[in-house]
Amino acid sequence: MSLDDRKLEVLRAIVEDYVETQEPVGSKALVERHQLGVSPATVRNDMAVLEEEGYIRQPHTSAGRVPTDAGYRLFVDRLSKVKALSPAERRAIERFLIGAVDLDDVVHRTVRLLAQLTRQVAVVQYPSLARSSVRHLELVPISTTRLMLVMIADTGRVEQRLVELPGPVPADDVTDLRRRVNEKLAGKRLADTPPLVQGLVDDCAPESRATMACLASVLLETLVERSEERLALAGTANLTRGGVLDFQGTLRPVLEALEEEVILLKLIGDLEPSTTRVRIGDENEIDNLRSASVVSTGYGPGATIVGGLGVLGPTRMDYPGTIATVRAVARYVGDLLAQN
Amino acid sequence: MSLDDRKLEVLRAIVEDYVETQEPVGSKALVERHQLGVSPATVRNDMAVLEEEGYIRQPHTSAGRVPTDAGYRLFVDRLSKVKALSPAERRAIERFLIGAVDLDDVVHRTVRLLAQLTRQVAVVQYPSLARSSVRHLELVPISTTRLMLVMIADTGRVEQRLVELPGPVPADDVTDLRRRVNEKLAGKRLADTPPLVQGLVDDCAPESRATMACLASVLLETLVERSEERLALAGTANLTRGGVLDFQGTLRPVLEALEEEVILLKLIGDLEPSTTRVRIGDENEIDNLRSASVVSTGYGPGATIVGGLGVLGPTRMDYPGTIATVRAVARYVGDLLAQN
DNA sequence: GACTGGCACTCGGTCTGCCGGAGTGCCAAA
DNA sequence: TTTGGCACTCCGGCAGACCGAGTGCCAGTC
16 A cells, blocks of 8 residues: 555654654644644554554554654655755855865864754765875975975865985985976876876986885875875764753764764765765664764865765754755855865 | 871772772771771761761762762872883883874874773874974965965974965065075974064065065964864763763763863863873863863973873773873873974 | 770662553444 | 544553661770
């Protein structure tokens, strides 16, 4: 038996009420709060069907109904329209993001803004190095046998690494090194650099080959191997809203998961589809987050995507509002990056 | 009436037992677990005095005793000797810290290590810019009217900022700018730079003065005004150990405090005395942390201090162990910095 | 004078039974 | 297909009883 329109309407009403009140919702309360045009008894019949289909459940006999993960999923996919942002929210976003002086600043402001607007835990990934291009490589002599390698990516990220040279290298040679490295690598996408770096060493005059090899290995490390993704986190205190009722008793597992950068990157870093992604409860692959939902999306200047951002909260979450906010913030951040 | 040795011994026993069991400790259990050489009745008399003096209290009549903040304070100041680290711990520290490739890495490893060893929340401040010197300033042309300013501090910190120039500046002029800026500022402590920067503008030829002024304002901002302190945090999940019993019911206020960098800096950034600092419960000025204790100390290469680190946990904390660990980690990090 | 054993007392925690209310499922009627 | 009615279930709160841990006090002892 398929679900007719009214049953879907009942499900929507249950989700909305439950999200708001955090209490199992019964048939009587439902007809009172929504214009369903039918009696509680009818609603009860519908509820029985919805329960059988797995969209809602009773915490215990003689209690109201609560949406299941599948119920939320159906709600998100078919029953909710994305909420428009209020002008106040738009203004908040703009006000928050202007005045950022560098990339660090942008990311930090963004993550706090997101946490504040959604009242959830917010995560923002720094622009991924893997998706960036090299804008410039700088070599700064620290001592005669030490260089600081500074890589500036087109997304604004700056990475630095110390290079221990095999022997003293005069300043002129450093200038030469810098020129050659930049000629070869500037403008290239990081993913494309490894063979080029190898080429640098091969093309090198024998007398400076040792130095270049040394530099190359650090370059490779910086550009590829340790092109680690960084991220910022904010709003953990929001986990305590609504008591410990969400998250079945303890924040423990959730807090633990939030400590693992690898996990967070999995959550928000999956950037294949350029659309917003919602993972509800059990849909999360990470066991610690079975009682949480994640809303994430990619951001970047124009149509390209350079990183991900998103929020994490209880499955009992205002999905339409959260999705709208996450999208809006991502768009604003993208615009901001485009300006540089 | 002053406290004789046995009463102090009783207090120590209470603290140690309570820290271990997290349960109010009674007179009988006390004489069983410690060789006090007296009967429970005697201990009770001592307890009555200790309570009157404000070092312990009863959660309710007919319950055992629990140390007060003052009790912990006395314990820390006079009753505990600093625990020596186990060889395993020493090894853990060394293993954890070698292999760090840059400052970011050092800080992140340190904070995780600290959280893991103490099983508390750990905070590590990046080497403070205010306490650093300029090692080198680099100017990287991004476009004809844009420079990226990169400042490298002797502590390894690297800050970058975008400079919008008033008009196009040829590459040779950039080289000249770079030379002059470095001649004037390299090697100077950041705190001493503002007048020097002003001097740079004054000494400038009229035709390039506008450019230099522009650069100078960003320099000032980078060097002083926004010489913001950064920090890293780890181990928030440790707050959930021991239930919510510590922290009187909610983690809320604590989590909120941990989100505020300003607050955290106050906690661990107070570096005046080079000794370890312990703040217990109410001794914290921040209201949200009245139920927490903070153990912090400074670190740096050799005897100089460039930043702070510490841990935060419930007042019911293993002070001797925590203090020892915090000190040891600080020393190791200092040594590591000294090597660069 | 300090310590000890004994004793009455207090009070939190747990278990029990009880009750009201909210909500359900089912059934017969519209 | 919807509806009103009704019996049933079960949570949550409340009161009473009981147990045990721990105390304070007092009189006796070293």
